[in-house]
Amino acid sequence: MSDDLLKKITKIEEQIKSIQKEQAKLNEKLRILNTERDELKSKYNLEKTKKESEKDWSGNFPWTEKVFEILKNIFKLKEFRSKQLSAINATLSKKDVLLLMPTGGGKSLCYQLPSLVERGTSLVISPLISLIEDQIINLKKLGVSAETINSSTSKESKKNIYQYMAKNQGTVIKLIFVTPEWLAKSKMFMSNLQKCYALGNLNRIVIDEVHCCSQWGHDFRPDYKYLGLLKGMFSDVPILGLTATATMSVILDIQEMLDISGCTVLRAPFFRPNLFYEVLPKPSDAAACLDYLEKLMTTNFKEQSGIIYALSIKDTEELSKGLRERGLKVHYYHANLEPEARSAIHERWLRNKYQAVIATVAFGMGIDKPDVRFVIHHSLPKSLEGFYQESGRAGRDGKPARCIVLYKLSDYFRVSSLVGSKVEENKVKASLEYCLAQNTCRHKQIASHFEDGFETVRCEKMCDHCKNPRKCLEVDVTSVWKDIYTIMENAESNGVNLTLLKLIDAWYSTGAKELRVDTVKKPRMDRITAEYLVANFLQKGLLKEEKNYTAYSVNVYLKINRKSDAMKNRILVTFKEDAIPKGLLPFNKDSEEPPPKRMKT
């Protein structure tokens, strides 16, 4: 009897296994089809966007005369800046638009002005109450009726706003500002918004800092995801999204999120001619770095205002302490401070009571100090998108300002240990590439990252490379790679994980004995150059990182990437002509010598 039962169970288990196998096969098929479909969809949306965005929006429209009259009489401005008029015309034509314009480029005018052309109101979704309050103060000064509604709005004001929205009674409000959080949580607001729409009074939905919608962007905010419902609820109300940073993949993601795939994308040139971009070697230890910052702030930037961005809360506090001990007026700023403390520090900086704020990226949106003369990144930025936005806070008054990155390779591994996805990893790599470049114009590097045409970049010696152009040559470093490969293989066979420091030490025959290899000669170059080569091996994919998680930290180790195709070829790295290490030679393309044999793997 029990044997019979066992037989039956075994039979059923076999059937289950066979079904599971089929299921796995079908799942895999489904995954492939889903990926294929998504890729085609992206391609289709990209083509549609490109076609939509080619249209010239700068011509004449029925509202053109009125638009110029408002520009002159209300905003007291003489002319439009690049892409402002196009954005205004496109949104007034009821098109969904994403407007990409650099920091300080004048995005606000692109939604403020259209709101005055039509009857009715515009809903503006903006991430911070402080940002909203500044906008409202400025609009009221110009005589434009604008209101915000949030948890601290008085009952009386709420009543007035809702009366206008739901019943079209009382003062006409041209712009209603809310945070995405408020929109997501206030049913009362949504219900009034629907009434406003039903009355035909909702003209436009503006989304400021629209890149916060995208998980692919550098500043994703979960509350922005609710904004995806708006198109479904108000299908004929045009959406106008504004941002200072977005690559094409982020644009496509935003479009999908907001359900406006294939919409018009307008892009003002990203080039900021008054910003001087440069990368400087970071002194190796903390005290030397503080001395260096002190020197910069007391000579080059004496009595000038600035921001120093640091990687962690701890870094901001330590840097602030060190600089204060050296007599500088600075203060740290980060997300762990109470809101009141944050505003007080911001306020004191605005009034030049502090020469600089030492901040994490929490010191961000809404900083509108015109005379910021320097922005220093104390560590490698996490992404070029963030870097562009953070450094863009310099020189809003149009006068020259400096944007410095203090670079050393070990910072790359610190940043890398903090990131948690492939997308973020690629962003840090792009940042590393920016720092490793030897002669490319920094402005062009930024423009190319944002897929913005080079033709708009006119760098008049406004970056380290254009100011001091140096001839660069491709140098054959295959022999160096072989040495690194040998050291790494030796460490692997000893079961030791190599950090950057251990690798370089082993190469210089210092550090642990078992990691040194007799056949590898000490490099005839300084450690910075040695690290530059390791960074290039990493960039080229010859080396890969492996993260090891402990309870308190993440260690990043270097490993040979045995799958790398780069190993099949000669390995070339760019050097400034006068900085080529001894024993290495520039690569001569015309040389008949065949490429070296692939290394055994």
Ligand SMILES: Nc1ncnc2c1ncn2[C@@H]1O[C@H](COP(=O)(O)OP(=O)(O)OP(=O)(O)O)[C@@H](O)[C@H]1O
């Ligand atoms: N057409 C124009 N002519 C002259 N000044 C302008 C014009 N448009 C905008 N401005 C001015 O440029 C400054 C920056 O504008 P705005 O605050 O809209 O920039 P933004 O693009 O929103 O910047 P951020 O990304 O930092 O928020 C403001 O002082 C604004 O008055």
